[in-house]
Amino acid sequence: MMKAAVFFEDKALYNKIKKYFSGFPLDFQVAKSSDELFTLLSNDFCLVAFIDYHIQITSHLNYSDKIYKLSPFTTTILVIPSDDLLGAVKDYKYTDFICINQDDNINFNVAEAIYHRAERINGIIDISAKIDDSKFYALVESMPDPYFVLTKINNDYVFKYANKSFYKIGDFQEIDVKGKQLKEVIGQVSPKFSEALNKVFSGTKIVEIPLVYKKKNYMISVFSNLDNYCAVLVKDITKLKRLEEARYASVNRSYKLLREKVQEHELYNTLFEQIQAAMLRINFVNRDCYFSKTFFEYLPSDNIDFSDLNYDFYISRIYSEDIEVFDNKIYKVIKNSSKSYCSAVIRLKKRDGNYYYTKINCNIFRSNTVLESVIIGIKDINNEMAYLDTIINVSNYDQLTSLYNQKGFSEEMIRILKNYPDKNFSLLYFNINRFNLYNEMFGFEKGNEILKYTARMLDNLTQDFELARLARIDADSFLIFLENTKETKKVLTRLENIYNSTNTEGEIVPSIGIYNLDKNDIDPTLIINRAKTACEIIKGNYVIRHNLFSYDVQYDLYKEQNYTSRMTNALKNEEFKVYYQPKYSLQNQSIMGAEALVRWHSQEDIISPNEFIPIFERNGFIVFLDLFVLDTTCKLLKYQIVNDKYPKPISVNISMIDLYTNNICYKIINIIDKYNLDHEYVQIELTESAYTENKDLVIAFINVMHENNIKILMDDFGSGYSSLNLLKELPVDVLKIDLKFLSDEADNFNKGREIVSHVIKMANKINIDVIAEGVETASQANFLRASGCSGAQGYLFSKALSKDNYLQLLIKEKAKVKSKAISINTINQLWKLVNVSQFILESNMVSYALYTKIDDKIKILKVNDGYSDLTGFKDVLEMDLEDLINVEDIVDIRSAFDLSRETNKVQFVDYQRKNAFGKSNWNRAKIKYVYDVDGLPYFYSVISDISSEKRQQVSLEKNYKLLLNEYSHDKKFIDSAINEYLIYCEVNLNKNEITKYQGDYLRDQFEKNIYNPIGLLKQFKKQIYESDYAKISKVINKSNLINLYNQGQTKLVVEYRMFGDNSSIIWHEMTFNLFSFINDVYTTVFLKDITEAKQKEGYLMYRAERDPLTSLYNRAIFEEIVEKKLQNGQEGTFFMIDIDDFKKINDTYGHLSGDKKLVKFSDLLKETFSIKETIISRFGGDEFAVFVPDLVNLSLIQEYISCFEKNMNYLNKDFQDNSYLSASIGVCISSENSYNDLYAKADEMLYRSKKTGKGQYSIYGHIDNEYLPTILIADDLEMHRKILAELLSNRYNIIEASDGDEVIDILKEKGNIINVAILDNVMPNRNGIDVLKYMSKDSRYCDIPVIITTLYSEPYTKVEALNNGAIFFIDKPYDAKIINVIVDNIVKLTEKYGRRD
């Protein structure tokens, strides 16, 4: 009987199997658990193992694999009910299936296979018994597999028997092979087969070999248990093989897919983890999502199903007003365009339920226009936007009356017009006549009251109108916007008379202009202007108080017609003049450019631009005028350039109307190119109102201008009504703020300033320069400069100038600068002022230079020898620095100089320069602004050569570029996310092979047969710090990493130091992310240079930890370190060292000399205690502390001290001022003490040494006891005795007694040596006072000073004690300090004068 192992959950299934196989020679062994099953299989040979398929499924254990390993000849059979078959047909390599269908029939082929297998094994065992057994032959004859028996005669294999199936496999004739040689029958015997036969004939029981014969695959089993005979069973496995190959291929395919997926997942997870921003990656192909952690802030909860991330979900997280933006700018772009990038500012809901402003950037990846994946970055810009919101809020209202200002009013008006398209509205322009006069007569306060009163009245009058809106503009004008109904007329009448009741003088009279809105009216400026025009006409007329606007208004019409008829000729006759208003840099008050403005000097009169420009805009003539101004300006610039008249950029105004003209961009560029001008000389100013009219047109225009390198200035920023919102979208380069826009509210001056400074800050934040217009006072200019405004124009600096005056101004400015001759005196003074000794300055140890800045160029004034050595240039004086350096670096250099001047701080800048030998070197300059002398700024700089550092960096950068090239389609993203990594690779730890790596840096190393980063580290072993290498090599090795992973750790970060060039220190950080795939553990490795961060950290730490004079640790850090060491069980010795009489040295030789000596002394300490881990601190003044870890040996300590003393001798010989230093030392060896304890004892020892004399030392616990005074302590409580003993035992011998009787016994014995007795007042048998009384009677002890211990609250005991001869008393609770002093003093007295008196 053969054994069969069975492991079933389903009893019924087991019974079926048992029943079916009842005819087989099988002995069923039931296992109750998988462990039992495996034990069974490893102890006994089982022919077959039947496993309940469900167990396989639920336990996730691949039984067939496991069984194969345990017992390769066992056939594993999973028993599956037929209805589960589909789900079960998965690939298990060594498994057969038995399928039991509903009729309980078992698939016969399988059963047959088992049968044959059973026979085969039996055959092995019984080959001798059955060789002549007819029954056996009957069986093998019918076997489907070929079977034959060979015997060995004279080294030839001879057929003994072959079954019927054998003849079928080849083209053998059906002849009897019996007695024939093997090679005769089958031809050439393959080496494999003959090797197998050899083995079997030399004693091996069974050999199985795969064999290909006539293009078919066979598995050949050769077996024998009989000398000279063997049986061969041939199994055709061609089909099986094919099946297996197919299976293998499919496994491979899915493996590959799975692997890619896992890697992608790992990559993104790793990347996202490293970056702070919220990132989301959606892969549309396989419908995957990856998030960075921060992204979860934007989700309602952590448990988000990916499938929830549909359009509706996104919409639910977006602020309702922004949905449209999201649709147009993000969603549609991703879905329906071919763009690869989009972005928008959108308010998103975070976890806390509030909406936050975010900037969303999307990188879209498409392959052949099919959407593949999107990477979305979300940046919280709420803080930036919060500025905007406050500004919008403040700037929408008039501060005085709390009515709207023009901006807020306009917004409201537009909103209402949009929402109520069917209603008729009127706008009333209400102006108080001669209000200025009134202000002058009665003062501003009264004036303000009138304004407030007016606002109140207007509010009252219009309160029945739901849609009425009120505003105050231009100081004394009000706007009333309301529905045009029958009621409106009544309101008008009452408006005319609102001052009648209060107006005693009868002088205040309003004029009201009325404009009934047309259905097409949407421009608020236009609407207001019309009402205003209507008002202007009757202004000053005290009889007619209101006027309705109509297009027939004579005056307007006349003006318009008049100008229109004259304009063409005026252009021809050169009546239009271009004026230039200079713009000044607020930093150095130099001219940075100008704005071109147009004036109309007609023969009759000078017409203000405010008058003709609106008209020209209406009739389109403005286009010609603007181009004329541009042309004139270009002509001037050309003239300046050709004649070297200091050309500076000039900005030209372009009207909105121009943008509607065909080819306006072409025309503009054409004009500039006509004069062959550098485009940077011309700038374009667009009025803010232009943006509101047709955004898209404006943006398109700006984009074209930007492409042509022409800067765009936003004019009149703040005067329009939606400028702040627009700033988010428009790519302008410069903002121009009109100060008039805010300064009209004189009493809210501070608020205005606040707003302006916020606007500037905000603009600077988004890299937009700000130029202020209308700057009239110096205080305004100062305020602007402080706020970070870069330029200004206005009357304070210069009014608009004619061409000639403008040119003259430029020449004058140059002359002014040039006339400031740089005096040699100044240079020399500055040179000496440097806080470096002359020695260093003149030596070549440092490269040092003094600069100034003239005409925006940096001139070298003086350099030291080191500078010449570094650069190779000897004669650089008066040269422009910019001529010596790489062109690309000029901007950086300039800004470093400017920044240093602005911030008054040292600035660093790296730049390339060619040295005198033509070699390009990297230099780093530290630049420091000194101050202005005669209007010129002066700078120092120290220059160092950083070429090698840079070269290294450049090569690393190059390597990095090759990093991650496999993910090239995501390269853009990866570039931005992990550009700080030097190496990225992935290692299969089990197989010890690199599965992925990036960069030449590694590739080179791999070719040198270094298999992984761990090996790589070995390569660099010499460069890595020894201690660091020891540490990391313990952590970074294959088995440890696998162990860590098996323990559940997935991430490991190690840091180590390397020596770079010039023995600089390089810090590397290696991050391992561990994950497993199939059966192997992998790790990704990121290598990052963290030197800079470490240096920063280290420097700060150093600063905070060190004593500035000696650079030893300060006391706090010393305490911290030593305390930690002690807590960790570190042993060691604590030295307290104090320089004797240091005060005298300070007094005699001065503090400077004292400081120098301290430094020398600290160096001596470092030298003496030069063991690596020693911690040395200057506690302050002349007191030092040293902790030497692991030093506990007394003789070694004494050696240290004698070494110290020797060094002190050398030190003293070195001093040239005949001064002599000595130091006292207190030593305590640690024995599980706390820090405070250790310190106290060492300090105590120091104190003791000092008392003994100069230059002495004492070691705690190693003081000669014979000479110590003896103290008797008596207390009934052991603890009280111990406390006292603890305090005193370091310098006294202690004798203890627990009651009065014992005291007397001791006195009798040792009374002569006791210096002091400390007795408890209350003791059993005899209390302290009783003992005192006893002692006073005996002459032997009466001179022993006695201290009585009492409770502090019992003064009478103290008195009693003193009366009875006690010399002093000690209070309970004990105070260590007091006890020390009392006992020490009394002992001292006894030593000096004897025990008493």
Next chain:
Amino acid sequence: MTKLEDLGIDYKSGLERFNYNEKLYNKYLKAFSSDTSLFDTKKYVVAGNLDLAFKSIHTFKGLCLNLSINSLVDTTSMIVEDLRQQNTDRFFDLYDCLLNKYNIIVKGIGEQL
């Protein structure tokens, strides 16, 4: 060590008194519960030996003070003064009150150290 301070032990000043020898201080705090002087006091009062009772409670007071167990000092002081005057009128009330506090302290020390 906040917990000990919650119990009314002024650990900081206690430590100072022990010359910052934390080990020693903790050792005696732990030993506090093994001191019998408080129970001896009651024993002696019951037995009528007020002299010994006084000595015992006096020792106990010194113990509390030296260990900075301040929360026991007030009641102990009252008993000390009473017994000094050989007055036992309120001894048992005070004793019970003290014992309550004593138990809390002993339990707390046991938990903390």
